[in-house]
Amino acid sequence: MCLEIALSPGINLFYGMNGQGKTNILESVEILSTTRSDRAFKEAELVNHNEESALVSGRFLKNSLDFDISVNYYKNRKKTCVKNGKNTTADSIFGSVNIVKFFPKDAEIITGAPANRRRYADMEISLTDRAYYTNYKNYIKLIESRNAVLKQMSELQERDFKYGELMDLIESYDELLPDAAYGVYRGRLDFLKEIALYADRTHRSISSNREKLDILYHCSVNENTDKSMNLTENLFKQRLIFLLKKNLKNDIIRKLTTVGPHKDDIEFLINGTPAKNFGSTGQIKTLAVSLKLAQIDYVFNKTGDYPVLLIDDMTSEFDAERLFNIIKSISADMQVLISSTDNEIFKTAFGGQGINYFKVSGGAVVNN
Amino acid sequence: MPLTPSLDRLIHELQKLPGVGPKNAQRLAIFIFKKGADFSRALSSAVIEMSQNVKYCSSCAGICESDICDICSNSLRDHSKVCVVEKPTDVFHIEATGQYNGVYHVLNGLISPLEYLTIDKLNIKPLVARINSADSPVREIVFALPPKVEGDATMALIKKMIQRPLKISKLAQGIPTGCEIEHIDSMTLARALNNRN
Numbered sequence: 001m002c003l004e005i006a007l008s009p010g011i012n013l014f015y016g017m018n019g020q021g022k023t024n025i026l027e028s029v030e031i032l033s034t035t036r037s038d039r040a041f042k043e044a045e046l047v048n049h050n051e052e053s054a055l056v057s058g059r060f061l062k063n064s065l066d067f068d069i070s071v072n073y074y075k076n077r078k079k080t081c082v083k084n085g086k087n088t089t090a091d092s093i094f095g096s097v098n099i100v101k102f103f104p105k106d107a108e109i110i111t112g113a114p115a116n117r118r119r120y121a122d123m124e125i126s127l128t129d130r131a132y133y134t135n136y137k138n139y140i141k142l143i144e145s146r147n148a149v150l151k152q153m154s155e156l157q158e159r160d161f162k163y164g165e166l167m168d169l170i171e172s173y174d175e176l177l178p179d180a181a182y183g184v185y186r187g188r189l190d191f192l193k194e195i196a197l198y199a200d201r202t203h204r205s206i207s208s209n210r211e212k213l214d215i216l217y218h219c220s221v222n223e224n225t226d227k228s229m230n231l232t233e234n235l236f237k238q239r240l241i242f243l244l245k246k247n248l249k250n251d252i253i254r255k256l257t258t259v260g261p262h263k264d265d266i267e268f269l270i271n272g273t274p275a276k277n278f279g280s281t282g283q284i285k286t287l288a289v290s291l292k293l294a295q296i297d298y299v300f301n302k303t304g305d306y307p308v309l310l311i312d313d314m315t316s317e318f319d320a321e322r323l324f325n326i327i328k329s330i331s332a333d334m335q336v337l338i339s340s341t342d343n344e345i346f347k348t349a350f351g352g353q354g355i356n357y358f359k360v361s362g363g364a365v366v367n368n
Numbered sequence: 369m370p371l372t373p374s375l376d377r378l379i380h381e382l383q384k385l386p387g388v389g390p391k392n393a394q395r396l397a398i399f400i401f402k403k404g405a406d407f408s409r410a411l412s413s414a415v416i417e418m419s420q421n422v423k424y425c426s427s428c429a430g431i432c433e434s435d436i437c438d439i440c441s442n443s444l445r446d447h448s449k450v451c452v453v454e455k456p457t458d459v460f461h462i463e464a465t466g467q468y469n470g471v472y473h474v475l476n477g478l479i480s481p482l483e484y485l486t487i488d489k490l491n492i493k494p495l496v497a498r499i500n501s502a503d504s505p506v507r508e509i510v511f512a513l514p515p516k517v518e519g520d521a522t523m524a525l526i527k528k529m530i531q532r533p534l535k536i537s538k539l540a541q542g543i544p545t546g547c548e549i550e551h552i553d554s555m556t557l558a559r560a561l562n563n564r565n
Contacts, residue, residue, distance in 0.1 A: 148481035172524035
């Protein structure tokens with residue numbers, strides 16, 4: 001099955017019943033930006049049961065330059081990527097197009113597990129900062145390698161000759177970890193500082209100035225009681241080396257590295273109270289939207305371009321008035337893709353002007 | 369679709385080569401058939417001769433056609449300097465620069481616990497024995513390993529296993545000669561900026 005859509009530069013609304021394929025259209029733009037989908041656990045899940053492969057292709061126009069990106073997924077082998085007709089790596093496509101997405105799952109950034117918050121920060125930084133992305137991948141590889149050695153050690157006795165050899169290897173990783181870890185720590189701190197600034201501004205205006213937003217970074221290396229005190233490069237590295245050594249016995253038993261940025265967490269405070277535990281559903285939704293709107297400013301500030309916005313099924317999350325305020329607050333320079341079960345409320349609010357309507361039904365799309 | 373038994377067998381064998389898929393193997397097989405009997409004979413005898421003659425050097429684990437390679441057996445080379453590389457082909461690339469007159473040691477891989485590449489599967493222990501032995505002439509180690517996690521970890525590990533004071537260095541990292549700044553990835557550029565001279 002094949003679907004081709006020409007989008008307008010402004011607001012594009014995909015409407016139709018549930019299960020017709022609206023989110024798939026938004027997902028395909030996400031894939032062209034990041035080469036992966038948040039909805040699929042494994043790449044093979046993106047391929048239809050009856051097919052061998054799945055292809056997503058897009059033509060983009062950025063600063064009056066056009067380029068093509070294709071990502072091909074297969075049942076049994078790794079995905080392949082093509083940019084402007086040439087085979088290339090997923091890494092070199094990653095971030096060619098910047099997106100900011102508003103998905104119903106966004107609230108999980110605040111209420112979900114720490115891994116959700118780390119993924120949020122790492123993904124957003126990586127899309128605009130290639131050096132961070134490369135360093136982050138190195139860091140994760142170091143941790144995974146170290147964990148693999150810890151696992152081997154957990155199966156041996158301390159007096160075994162092999163145990164000593166593996167200990168040398170652990171020490172080798174521990175020499176390399178501080179530099180990579182500090183890069184991740186520093187990158188996230190800088191990102192959160194900037195995002196907090198924009199998000200607080202938006203959050204205040206949405207909440208009619210009643211709520212102040214703060215973002216704190218909880219670093220597993222930082223043992224200060226005051227978490228807003230950041231560590232200097234030297235202190236960070238010293239503490240990490242110390243903690244890696246101190247926790248080693250425990251790490252071997254658990255077959256995991258228990259300290260480092262991969263164990264850190266981000267905390268959102270509304271008027272000084274943790275939103276995760278004490279925020280109301282409404283507050284958390286507003287906070288998630290503030291974060292995403294802040295992301296737009298962040299991308300613009302870093303790249304000089306506005307991102308493409310993907311807004312998935314927001315009518316179920318938000319009352320219409322709030323949603324329109326958000327869409328209207330978004331700059332006219334931005335391309336927006338929205339999926340919704342209801343097109344009437346948009347027609348009422350915008351008078352049918354400035355919006356490109358697509359009816360989605362059974363995987364087919366009709367522009368009207 | 370099966371072609372003929374002999375072609376199918378050749379295609380089956382060719383597919384075992386790295387980077388050769390079913391279609392490519394079929395194309396190569398048909399090409400070999402069209403080239404005729406002389407070409408096939410020359411190709412197969414070259415393959416057999418190579419597999420009989422080429423072996424790993426007993427000293428550096430590079431590839432050669434005698435027990436010890438020409439570089440290791442050359443008394444004019446500086447045997448106090450050992451350049452550590454990942455693959456046998458790396459030796460040829462460094463030789464081509466004409467800038468190095470020491471000897472080599474080929475690890476035949478890099479440490480990667482995620483791919484089950486452990487110390488025992490690589491040529492690390494012979495290197496360490498070569499350096500640590502009482503009568504070792506080695507005074508300097510030059511690491512020419514790829515600048516990635518596996519290369520860095522292998523280097524850190526070997527340094528740990530060396531028990532004698534030695535001069536240790538690694539290849540410089542930075543911008544390739546003659547390239548445009550705009551084509552350099554930001555990580556390399558950042559490193560080159562930080563280590564500028």
